[in-house]
Amino acid sequence: TAGITQAPTSQILAAGRSMTLRCTQDMRHNAMYWYRQDLGLGLRLIHYSNTAGTTGKGEVPDGYSVSRANTDDFPLTLASAVPSQTSVYFCASSDSGGPDTQYFGPGTRLTVL
């Protein structure tokens, strides 16, 4: 079982360009999440989805959008990247939207120049 996969592993992006970070899980989990991790700030929630067809904003949603067309996929889109979006992005999933264990993907290291 793959669990959660993310793509790409890393990316260098020019400011102003758009990009979609991909996340796929094969555990049939209902809830999925996107976090960013920055030195000294810890992991912060960007967006989440408690079930397919629904999404919600986390702590730092500005500049990002998500969609949840099906259970398995939860892509994160940067419409016009800025250098402050340089970070490590982790996708996660959990069985429900309650206080369950979250399983994290391996992360995408994004650099915006």
Add this chain to the structure above:
Amino acid sequence: RKEVEQDPGPFNVPEGATVAFNCTYSNSASQSFFWYRQDCRKEPKLLMSVYSSGNEDGRFTAQLNRASQYISLLIRDSKLSDSATYLCVVILTGGGNKLTFGTGTQLKVEL
């Protein structure tokens, strides 16, 4: 003030030592508490949940003190493989599964 605060360390300890980390949280409405472990350049993984009565898993013991709003993690007989960053995680009441992370405490276990 940060919602979840941890001493960043690093804590450098010899193999076999006992080491303890504390974590304080600011919101008294926090309902669920966890310790996650993160190895360098890897994803976080759940180490253990923290229950009101305290709980133990092998060499690891977690405790919660609601009155003082802190949780702790005790590692006995440290192994080299315990070297990692330990993340304190809190869920607020009514917060669903929205995790609030501390910035982590780095542990280095040395020979």
